[in-house]
Amino acid sequence: MQLQRPYLLFLGDVPDALAAKTAYGIVDWRRDWCVGQWRLPGCGADTGLPDVSVAEAIEAGAKTLVIGVVNAGGVLPAHWVSSIVEAMEAGMDVAAGLHSRLDSVPEIAAAAKAHGRALHDVRMSTQTFATGKGVKRTGKRLLTIGTDCSVGKKYTALALEAGMREAGMDAEFCATGQTGVFISGRGVAIDAVVADFIAGAAEWLTPETDENTWQVVEGQGSLFHPSFAGVTLGLLHGSQPDAFVVCHEPTRTNMRGVKTPLPTIQDVIDMTIALGKLNNPAIKPVGIAINTQALSEADAKAVIEDTGKAHGLPATDPVRFGVDPIVQRIKADFS
Template sequence: MISESRFTRRAIVAEPLEQLEALPVPYLLFLGDTTEAGFAKTAFGLADWAPDRCVGEYGVDGCTVSAGLPHLSPAQARAAGARSLLIGVANQGGVIGAGWVAALVEAMEAGLDIVSGLHMRLASVPELAAAARRTGRRLIDVRTPPEGIPIGTGRKRSGMRLLTVGTDCALGKKYTALALHRAFVARGIDADFRATGQTGIMIAGRGVPMDAVVSDFEAGAAEILSPDAAEDHWDIIEGQGSIFNPAYAAVSLGLLHGSQPDVFVVCHDPGRKVILGMESFALPTVEEVIDLTIRLGSRTNPAIRCAGVSFNTAGRDAAEAQALMEGEARRLGLPVADPIRGGAAFDALVENCLK
């Protein structure tokens, strides 16, 4: 139970994100007994975007999925410099499989902390809690927000901010933010990727899991996620959900108000017609998202603007994707690009963000 004082304090001074404890890196990626690649998206995301944070992978009997990293035992990974075993699986229900427990205990006995982004808490497994006490290793649940999050203040902070927003969930907000961050850094721009979901936090090594924050504190969490910075510094903030989603709009709006973006990029899957998991709701148009994001976002940053659109064109061939994006760019009067495909269209999007 959270104490009442957590909810009644109004003038809490929260720690800036840089002072919050970072995850213990590098990682040994744990693949469990996974046979379906889709359930290992956390491991693939880390291997794709943070290979320098991964020393290898480890699976138990029955595992047929690989992230393409060296297979190491926990003891071998520890000798290679790993500091934690990270559960790279996001299975149905977000549970810790019974067949995983012995391997997780083995990892702690080898000197590794355990990092998890699952809904199920690590310490809720008696064997893991006992092993952590015996070995002195930490059980780290990434979906745990920091203590002492204040309510939002709406105070304008120094520095520049970019937020990815979406027409729906699960269509590329994290990958777009990561790609934009990489492009900014390649141009010599001082920039940080600010993670708001469990996989993003594991990639960045720190962040705030916005879907686990009490709704009254969403804006405050976004404010400490992206504190005051140098005037020419950019925070590239990973978006969550959609302000049009009947289930998740609260998270999206709190993140929008608290992050106070100077620039936002709309992420969209042009093949999707209805909201994922809520087929009775039509997907909003890109124009609707731009309009409502500006109207709501201007409450805390009147200068907010849309820099362009990020399309998820997976499943389309290169020629079809290019023609689609060029047509939409002309129609909208904004750059439209697929950050995974890159190219001139993505360069134009980056340049418009920085304009």
């Protein structure tokens, strides 16, 4: 899948920033691929990009309308369809990461055909995978693991890729979700794979490589989330990480979208090792990434220091304070 750039990011009328996290992620990591954002009345999200019309976006060279939102169930709201058709009429392809296919909406399928536009469903892999084999592969792998969904696993992986490269290491981000695929241009939306092939898709994503190359894999879900733990386990088994970083949001009390309480960081470390050692007996934690956006700077520093000490691991907020402590630990542990 190769998306034509630059992008126009469509936010629709989603209620808040979290529902538009795909768009925010693209802006954070590939801002210069985006000509602007397109919001409908009532939209509660704002990526900070200029608000542009379809005509202005085309003028600025936009090639693809990216539906930069995730909504519950992944269904495309009916009142967005005319906007999407308008973008195609003006000259853009459309890319989305919804659970339903773009071409399952008759108006969209018809407009794509009439105007010769491409429809990219990032979550719908047309690719087939083998089942997982569990055989140890050469190269090094790091997986970001969450105490919950939406705690910063993708950001942490992207920040680690950048930080490790700055430190002279060979690192490549491996995308497992729609935003990651938009950002890296490669990858697999692992939660959209048929259940039998989760681990196999993760093995495809992280093939044999040079002994000193790090594949930095974007984690998904949580081993303790009642909706998605199966995806998390298949990804853990398939990516057979040597190292993992626990990602945590300290103000959250319930797992996102359900009533299940959050596990502790220690629960997550212990369970990740217990399950991950099946395919990599040497699996070990190398850091804790704490999403402190809800905290003051003083509180953030205190939580980070306390958490790091309590677990004997480097802790940081990758967005606020960078990933250097974790990169140094990786260098020290795997030199």
